[in-house]
Amino acid sequence: MATARVTIVGAGPAGIRCAETLLAAGIRPTLVDEGRRAGGQIYRRQPEGFTRDYRQLYGSEAGKAQALHERFDQVRGQLDYRPDTLVWNLADQQLCCVSQGRHTALEYDALVLCTGATDRLLPVQGWELAGTYSLGGAQIALKAQAVSIGASVVFMGTGPLLYLVASQYVKAGAKVAAVLDTSPLYSRLRAAPKLLARPGVLATGVGLLAGLYQAGVAVHLGVTPLHIDGDERTGVQGVTVRTGKGATVRVGCDAVALGYHLRPETQLADLAGCAFAFDEASGQWLVQTDQDGRTSLASVYAAGDGARIRGADAAEAAGRLAALALLNDLGLPVASGAAEAQRRVLARMERFRLGLTEAFPWPAAQVQHVPDEAIVCRCEMISAGELRGVVREKGACEVNRAKAFSRVGMGRCQGRYCSQAGAEIIAAAAGVPVKEVGRQRGQAPVKPLTLKLQEVQA
Incomplete structure (x- = not known):
């Protein structure tokens, strides 16, 4: 099983530490990265030719950013690293990818989703x-x-x-x-x-x-x-x-x-068919995982902010832990106590996460009371009044049904920036808890694609 085809999506803190752990066990993973250079959003690298030092660029996180970048540079040659590559669909143990206009299909035996997060x-x-x-x-x-x-x-x-x-x-x-x-x-x-x-x-x-x-x-x-x-x-x-x-x-x-705060990028996990669970603390739907990062699907794992928003340090620990779980599932040896050490780190960071959600709460009441004329979906220019209208007039009390009637979440961002706020507005208009209105289902392509039409010779 050491020749298992393992693919990691995302080259931020979780993806890099996951790849590093797999390499140490003799597995050469494929690391697919939407960015041009590894590091993720939190440790995004400056373009080639820029000369700002780490302290100037990352402030208090400079040492961590530099350590992660240097470690990736050390192992990059051992990886099948594919930067500037968007995974836009997932089906039948296969990733649909596009890089600089070229489409490819990438098959895998095991998949680790380290997809990170976007703004909430x-x-x-x-x-x-x-x-x-x-x-x-x-x-x-x-x-x-x-x-x-x-x-x-x-x-x-x-x-x-x-x-x-x-x-x-x-x-x-x-x-x-x-x-x-x-x-x-x-x-x-x-x-x-x-x-x-x-x-x-x-x-x-x-x-x-x-x-x-x-x-x-x-x-x-x-x-x-x-x-x-x-x-x-x-x-x-x-x-x-x-x-x-x-x-x-x-x-x-x-x-x-x-x-x-942030919201996890969960579209690929959704397309894969992973189960989701509602997190009461943050008021968000998260990919359901065990303590080591296993999802409800065999051979699919999730780590980092794409699974639970706990920050860059926790993402590194979660990436290592998901790799150890994968190795264990493949029947490969894992150092005694290695997984437990990462679990202890994450337990402490989970308590801190809950503290952050309490200290900086998502202002649900403010969302629910935005005026009717305020735009909710900027892609389709749908107002809060229009969204409330489909609840009152059509009984659309579930987010995907409301989407079908109003077009909220049908634009370029695919609901990344409006679906959670839209759910709060729907719930308030329907008089039900936000959990009951559900979550917007992921659709392919998860991000906009450029299509190139070719003339067909008769």
């Missing part, structure tokens, strides 16, 4: 205006292109990434007009016992906040977003929120970065 977004009136980005998009602009998304940027949402990206912008010399956090201070104080599971990370977060204050950045906690100001011609001109004390505050800017 909350619709706000005006977020369809030019100049509105996700936190991840703002981070990519800074890391991969060395540019700010605007001359004056507001960061709005909640969660650690909000402060990390804002701090990275300050460090790069960009103007941060304000950080607007929907989470109140008391939620962080209440979550402190769980957050102390990782005191070093907690201290780093406190340091990021202190650095923003020191730089003169206005930070408002417990806000309710009201609208992003601007027009179709000029784009974003400002952001208006209501503070926790009830005051209305407007911050002028020409760009907004939004993000409310």
Whole structure:
């Protein structure tokens, strides 16, 4: 069984550590990476020819980023590494891939999904205006292109990434007009016992906040977003929120970065037929796995943020653990205590994850009460009022049925940025818990493809 064809999707922290562990056991995996260079989103590498050092690019995470990059460079020659390759479908033990316009089919005996995560977004009136980005998009602009998304940027949402990206912008010399956090201070104080599971990370977060204050950045906690100001011609001109004390505050800017934690990229697991379970803490549907990363399907594993949002450190441990589970299932020897060591790491990080969901809660009530005129699906320009209408008028109380009637989630993003917020709106309109409205099913292609038409000779 040592010749088993093992494919890993994703070359972030989980995928790299998984590949490293398999190589040590004598298995040469295929590592498929949508990015041009390994590292994932959190440790995204700058393009060739850029000369910023690690400290400047990654801040407090510089040492971890450098260690992961250097380790990958050491083992790259031993891997079947396929960068710049999108997996757009999955069926019958086969991945459908495209790279630079060329389509290929990749067969596997075992599959490890290390697909990472994307931003979890909350619709706000005006977020369809030019100049509105996700936190991840703002981070990519800074890391991969060395540019700010605007001359004056507001960061709005909640969660650690909000402060990390804002701090990275300050460090790069960009103007941060304000950080607007929907989470109140008391939620962080209440979550402190769980957050102390990782005191070093907690201290780093406190340091990021202190650095923003020191730089003169206005930070408002417990806000309710009201609208992003601007027009179709000029784009974003400002952001208006209501503070926790009830005051209305407007911050002028020409760009907004939004993000409310992350959501796992689960489309491939869905297409494979893996079972899902609803996570009450985060209010999201997650791939159902055992403690080692085995999904409900034999020979399919999931690790990293694509399975559960626990951060880069946990992703490395989960990648190693999934590889050890795979080796064990193949009947290959595994060092005594190796799996248990990774489980202990993840247990501590799971407690920290639960602390983060308590400290920076997903503002479900704010989503449910967005005004009817606010756009929910930016791809198809479907408003909250239209979505509520299909619930009231057609009885569409399940997300896929509501999608069929309203087109929410049918656009280029395939529901990545609207399906979870849409589910909250549907649930509120139907008067049921969000769990009962279900989740949007994955569809192929999971991301847009370029088709090349060829003339057929008669």
